[in-house]
Every structure is written in structure tokens, then in C-alpha cells.
Amino acid sequence: MSFIETVGRLVSDDPAPLYMQLQKVLRDAILSRVLSPEAAIPPERDLAEEFGVSRLTVRKAVDGLVSEGLITRRRGAGTFVASRVEKSFSKLSSFSEDMISRGRVPHSEWLSKSAGAVTPEESLSLGLSPGTLVYRFQRLRYADGQTMAFESSTIPGYCLPAPGVVEDSLYAALDAAGNRPVRALQRLRAISFSADQAEILGIRPGDAGLFIERRGFLADGRAAEFTQSWYRGDAYDVVAELNRV
Template structure:
């Protein structure tokens, strides 16, 4: 058992028990007594093993979730967070390319792939005239089978022959059609996942995430992509290289 592997808490010490429990769990994670993406024992089991209240256990786990060491998955339990992914803002690349570059296997669950007339918001973002055709792609993105992000992409109709040509990588499909973007503008902000978003990603409602909006352009200035993504905050680090030029 985990408690046997890392010992008991020192109840005679002045340090609060929840902080002691956080410390031993943190050390267990660092020492790989509990592996990445592995579930830790339930609150009830931890309370019994360490002879503390479930309130103490819950407070300890909430702190480790806030630190990004643990993640709660709806209906599955509490898991050790896997290796975080660094996303560079200095290079224009797709989700699939990012994952493959890091030796991870990208995959998707399609929520929808549709064609239709552009909405006013899409027309403004893509620089299209009213009535223009667009393709919309909504999916859940995974790395090594672990949910990473919700993705909503809209592409002008002139960029693709059909919505079905996009299988795994949108940028691969755009490249094959001769419309891969060469530059992009991105903005991001912190968000808390709604119950619907959390359910799709298998995390707790209210868990922090990163919202990234991207508009990508061709060399001639036409917009070729408008994507809004919601990334898990416990799995992603965004990196930007700065200089004084």
C-alpha cells in the first residue's frame, strides 16, 4: 500500500496533518512511487491508511491539484499529472506536429465536421463576405490517449474541397491543398472549465484551463484558419522567446 511505502504521519509534530500528507504525497510522486497518469488511492482509503479525517485528505489533495501535481477526472478518481507539454509561441505548428515532436501520439475524437454558410462572427474573423461557405471542425484532442484540449476550427471554403479531407491534422490537409498558413496571430487568457467542457475532457468543472484563439494567414494576407482551443491548464506550459531587437 502507498502508506506502507512512504510511512506514517507524525501526529506529535506541530505541522498540520494536511501539510504533512501533502509532503509525503509530493515526495511519493517525485520518487515515482506513484507513476504519471496513475490513479492515487481514494480519499477514503488514504484517510484509513494515514488515520486522518477525509476532510484532512481532501484539503491535502486540493492543494496538490492547485500545484498541478494531481488532476481530478470525473467519475474516475484523482490522478498524477503526466509530463506537461510545452507549446512554443515562436513557431507556427499544429497540435499533431507539437505532439509528434515530443514523441507523443496525437489523436482526436470528432464531435462534428460540417459545412455551411459563414456566420457574422466567422465572416469578421476570416475576412469573408456574407454567404461564403466555411468548414467547421469540433473535436477533442489527445496525446497518448490523454485528453489535452477542446478545439473549434473554422476554415474558408476555398481552402478545402470537403470537410471530410481533414482526418488527423488540419494543417496537413491545408498543406496538401496548397493553403497551409505561414503566419498567425494568437491571444490567450485563463479560463475555468464549464461543466460541459469539463465533462468532455474528463476533468472537474471549474478546473483552470487556457483559452487560445488563433487566426492564421496565407502569404498573400488571406485568412485561412480561425481556431478557438481550450487547453487543460494542468498539462500545458506556453513558452515565448523574447529579445530586444
């Protein structure tokens, strides 16, 4: 079966520009897993011949999918469907926003939502006095049905009316309460998953992962979030954009 028979043809009466039509065909094939992760994308010349468009049109379509994180180019090897999710540290965004921006379907499985007095570690990280009320949230994170991370968040009580107001998105609930973080400090380190962590994520003990810790702050400087996340190393990359000052 040819590539065009696998992913589908362009619609002849579609008024959209050709590069957008081609992008949609390829994007739909990737998101529906017609093209699986790591699948090779034919060279620009071959795509142009199969779809009856110019190589410039193909290049523009592929460039857009590369920027979305759906396709990757490997020097000397070719172009492939991406198998990993990239996380940029240049923008303060939620997990769901990251996934949606890359054409992935996010999903969370709540493990617990609770309230209690701040612990010594939380007090130090959030700058809260002993005995301060905090809300705690633990969940599993998914993208396209695949486990991505285990996440534990502590939110000061003054940021939310109650833990029950958090439904699908913690940041959406904070936003609704007028207390979404406007800046954050993050640090990360490489880890090896323990047996218990591996069981939660459905991977093997000892597999590599990323531990990311975030402290978010409100515009007035008060702490709004202390989140610790354990990400699968085989499915998640961290990307940083660097600029010369």
C-alpha cells in the same frame, strides 16, 4: 529495485554514442510510462555509476531530454519526468507536430465536420463576406491517450475542396491543398471550465484552463483558419522565447 533495473541497461554492442544510448533508454522508459509523470530522476553522479558512463555523458543525455520536453530540472529539488506539455508561440505548428516533437503520441477524436454559411463572428475574424462558404471542424485532442483540449476550427471554403478531405490532420489537408497558413495571430487567456466543458474533457467543473484563439493567414494575406481551443491547465504550458532587438 534499482533505477537501472527499472529502465533497462545499455546495449553493449550498440554502435551509437553512449549519450544517445542513455537517452534512448530513458526516453523509452518515459514514453512507455515505466517512469511516470513527476517521477524523480537520480542525480547525475548516481546515473553515471549505475550505467558505467561519465557524468559528462549523463549530462549530455539529460540535456537532450530536457530540450525535448520529456524531463524538467527544478532548482534545489532535482530532475523529474515532465508532467505537462509546453507550447511554444515562436513557431507556427499544429497540435500533432507539437506532440510528436516532444515524444508524445497525438490522437484526435472528431466530433463534427460540416459546411455552411459564415456566421457574423466568423466573418469578422476571417474577413469574409456574408454568405461565404466555410467548413467547420470540432474535435477532442489527446496526447498519450490523455485528453488535452477541445478544439473548434473554421476554414474558408476556398482553402479545402470539401470537409471530408480532412482525415487525421487539418494542417496536413490544408498543406495538400496548397493552403496551409504561413503566419498566424494568437491570443490566450486563463479560464475556468464550465460543467459542460469539463465533462467533455473528463475534468472537474471550475478547473483552470487556457483558451487559445488563432487566426491563420496565407502568403497572399487571405485568412485560412479561425481556431478556438480550450486546453487543460493541468497538462499544458505556453512558452515564449524573447529576444532583444
